[in-house]
Amino acid sequence: MSEEEKNTIETIGEFGLIERLTSDITLLQPGTVKGIGDDAAILNHEGEMTVVTSDLLLEGIHFDLTYTPLKHLGYKSVVVNLSDIFAMNAQPRQEIVSFGISSKMSLKAIDELYAGIKLACREYGVDIAGGDTCASLTGLTISITALGTGSSKDIVYRSGARPGDWIAVTGNLGAAYMGLMLLLRENRLFQQDQGYQPSLDGYGYLVGRQLKPEACRQLRQVLTEGGIHPTSMIDLSDGLSSDLIHLCEASGTGCLIEADKLPIHEETARLSEEMYMSPLVAVLNGGEDYELLFTIGDGQQETLSRVPGISLIGRMVPAEEGYELLLSDGSTTSLEAGGWNAFTKPDQHRDR
């Protein structure tokens, strides 16, 4: 172990750590008037609405450091957070990032984590504008708050869908969940036999979707160019079933989606088959895809169907018709909010 690896935050203190992590941060957003270094950050949004969202990520609950590289964890923390800003059809501008760090964690490990955070912020063009850094008696804690802007006419809420609206989704579904299934399987085999060589061959896409997800930043522009304004929108973090039901509840509607229209990546289908499960389980209940689920008014579906990477998967219906899935054989089944509940299923911890 090198000298550098033996260094912990005890040797440099809180202010030394903040200096180490933040000294190379350059501000990208003209609206970031004052970033790190005062009691608070100052943002100038020039009359636009401010959009703000916060996530708390706890070791053992939202991530497991035994199979999540720290740099990926940092990257993912930002992406997950930005996804909520995109889900309002707004543009992210700043991130406020706080850590609770065990004093036994090496500086190198913290650097890795922060490198991932900085990389994601650079990729998405947002500024790290502040935060709080403190010791933790237990595991790693990450608290992350994103600020964005949008004009009031562009912002899209969960509550605007009406019966007859078309339901659309970006990208494909269930890949992040199958990536996790694969990592868990390989981790389990390795735990049983330390000589086992974990293999992720042939499933690079799935592992990438789990470890290094991306937020759907391009939809906003695509919609603007097409002259389409969604009636409602949500990001897919808990799984299609749960998040679609959230959208329906907020809008006061029901929904009918078609299994045959759900976008599934080839690797998702292949690994599901290998694991003797229906890919629908991953698509409906697997979370963390960070795709955007949205609705558009009747009449715009033709325009939208010509946009690559977007699938029309069903329609909104009156609330009394419930939440239904039309299967390939013509039968229907009820959608259930099968997403993860951190409190009632403590054994099923997973990243998000």
Add this chain to the structure above:
Amino acid sequence: MSEEEKNTIETIGEFGLIERLTSDITLLQPGTVKGIGDDAAILNHEGEMTVVTSDLLLEGIHFDLTYTPLKHLGYKSVVVNLSDIFAMNAQPRQEIVSFGISSKMSLKAIDELYAGIKLACREYGVDIAGGDTCASLTGLTISITALGTGSSKDIVYRSGARPGDWIAVTGNLGAAYMGLMLLLRENRLFQQDQGYQPSLDGYGYLVGRQLKPEACRQLRQVLTEGGIHPTSMIDLSDGLSSDLIHLCEASGTGCLIEADKLPIHEETARLSEEMYMSPLVAVLNGGEDYELLFTIGDGQQETLSRVPGISLIGRMVPAEEGYELLLSDGSTTSLEAGGWNAFTKPDQHRDR
């Protein structure tokens, strides 16, 4: 134990908990366009600067539940956070509040905590506009982000002080620290002898300053009415020495303050004497007073000296003259950044 006390979040789940905690929240700020219930909150600040600050509070580091009532902890979490907004001479508008909660924590306990948070938000007229709620494998985690507004001409940074400026402070110093000393002493005596009756008699003010601190919201108006614009400002969270040195470092100045001019409450002086310590220790190194330390240009000191509750304690000097304290006997001593370092002094955990 009643049925209600036995309930934990496992029985109602995450969404049940959020509903329980937030269903009675009414929005106070006209700028809160959308609060809890969507992917993000929407704030309309009508062209003013947005001021944002975040704090992370971890069990065992920032608070000890054995002597901090949960309602007080909630209240204090908000106050500590708002203090940073006031330290920019801005007006707080919204709070984003996230929790990591052990699934074994009772709903009653979480209600208590949240009641304190809501009370503080009501008292200060700010909206709870969002947050994240999740399970924790270990202790209680609170992440809290305040948003405020201010016009660019009103906002005060740490960096604006110049040699010759007068140094001023609101209220009195060291009271929160002595309140903590008292609580720790009584807790220790109780641990040694379970029959011991902890007594806080005669020190109600000190205990109040520790358990239920208030942020200094009135200074902004006082200064505006007096036509005074501070050249720099910081809130006193780490202790006068540390925070004054922060101000000097950011402004590129030194300072000379006078021990005889430091405002000390009668209870602070009395308990210091009882504990055989100089009250200067509490005043200089004790943190968590959440008073405001600020500087004003030469010529405004006459006006400011007539404002009740504000003390002029010294002057800014050129950087090469260092950070000095003039004692009663006419000698001087160097100020040291004696505030708390969470990483290098792990035995001295304290609230903040």
